[in-house]
Amino acid sequence: MRGASLPARRRKRAISPRQCEAYVQANPFRFRIKRDEASNRHLAFLEGRKPPRYLGLILGEVVHDFRCALDHTAWQLAIQESGLEAVSKAKVRRKIQFPIGRTEPAFRNHDALPYFSEAAVETMAGFQPYHNVGSRLVNPLLVIQHMSNADKHQVLTPSMGQFSLDQLSGGATEQLSSDAIEVLAEPDTVVDTSKAFLAIKASPEAQIQIQEQYVQVCFWTDATGAPDFILAERIEPSCLQVADVLEACAVFFPAVDWSSRRRELAGTRSALIGDPKTRASVAALWQQQTAAKPRAGGLAGR
Numbered sequence: 244m245r246g247a248s249l250p251a252r253r254r255k256r257a258i259s260p261r262q263c264e265a266y267v268q269a270n271p272f273r274f275r276i277k278r279d280e281a282s283n284r285h286l287a288f289l290e291g292r293k294p295p296r297y298l299g300l301i302l303g304e305v306v307h308d309f310r311c312a313l314d315h316t317a318w319q320l321a322i323q324e325s326g327l328e329a330v331s332k333a334k335v336r337r338k339i340q341f342p343i344g345r346t347e348p349a350f351r352n353h354d355a356l357p358y359f360s361e362a363a364v365e366t367m368a369g370f371q372p373y374h375n376v377g378s379r380l381v382n383p384l385l386v387i388q389h390m391s392n393a394d395k396h397q398v399l400t401p402s403m404g405q406f407s408l409d410q411l412s413g414g415a416t417e418q419l420s421s422d423a424i425e426v427l428a429e430p431d432t433v434v435d436t437s438k439a440f441l442a443i444k445a446s447p448e449a450q451i452q453i454q455e456q457y458v459q460v461c462f463w464t465d466a467t468g469a470p471d472f473i474l475a476e477r478i479e480p481s482c483l484q485v486a487d488v489l490e491a492c493a494v495f496f497p498a499v500d501w502s503s504r505r506r507e508l509a510g511t512r513s514a515l516i517g518d519p520k521t522r523a524s525v526a527a528l529w530q531q532q533t534a535a536k537p538r539a540g541g542l543a544g545r
Contacts, residue, residue, distance in 0.1 A: 266294055266460060274413075274453035277439075284425075285451050287441035294460050299399035302390070302462060305478060306399075309485050310391040313341035313384075316492050321358040323495060330358055341488075343388045347373045366491050370484070383484035390462070401460050413453035419445060 272291035279286050321330045321339045330339055339358060344350025350371050356364055372382035390399060428440035443451055 266298070268457065271455040271457050273455045276443075276451045276453070278447060279439075279442075280447075282442070283444070283447075285443040285445055285449065286439035287443065287451075287453060288439055289436050291436070294401040296398055296400065298401040298460060299462070302399050302401075302478065303394040306387055306390045306394055309387045309481060310341075312485055312489060313387075314339075316489055317341040317355060317359075320360070320363045320492065320495060321355070324360045324363065325358045342367060343372065343384050345372050345385060346376075347371070349373075360495070363492065363495055366495075367488075369491070370488050383481035384488075387481055387485070399462050401462055410456070411453055413451065415443075415445060415452070416448075416450040417445060419443065 272289055275288045275290050277286050277288065318330070318339055325335075330336060335358065338354040340355055342350055342353035342355050344353060350356075350368060350373065359367070370384060372385040375382045375385075393399060423444040425442040425444075426440070427438070427442055428435075445451060
């Protein structure tokens, strides 16, 4: 169980939306206004660079670590209940993973469940996505499952996040009425940068400006059963959800007292560092090796 938590613990320290924030701050989306004489309107186009794909690689590594932490836990639970010999068989080994079900029947019929104790199954059931049916909440385990499966075959593609027309601000050299602005883009859709998303009725001489927008980096997913976007800021709560699962499952494993082992290792380290003979022999060996094998392009002994 101690090993199962390592990937999640590493991600808890390393994961941060800072890479996404840095890109957004350096690459805001801007708006280009173009006069369309045919319709006698000013058209607004969205301009901006797509996020680099390396952000998708980072997310893929994060999601992989989450999934590994869950599956390591499932493996240890199966060993405890069914025994190492039973679960190590090829046909069984492929079935052992942390079950994640969008619906309760999908969870209850998962191939891995017969190898867990009844108490462990009920504990895992408490975190399942089917508890969120009918709500606007997106279960983190469902997002992890979907993105983990997608990451096996393709790079998770980052894109720029949504913005609301209510957030737009700007100005014009003449007074504009509320009915002078027409929204051309459909709600809740990805804006095509080659097509105008706003049309503004104004005189040909009018100067119109829309302030640039800092929109978030997001990743597309259909984990909810419909197209949705997962913002980078929502990945860290997934880490906390995995940590909750590991903590809940920890009760099924006997407590291990590591204090004696720590004292033993600390004593060994102190003995090695404090022994003058050890220090002298290590220094002599280092000098001998570096003097005998000069580095390519360098000086002997460096």
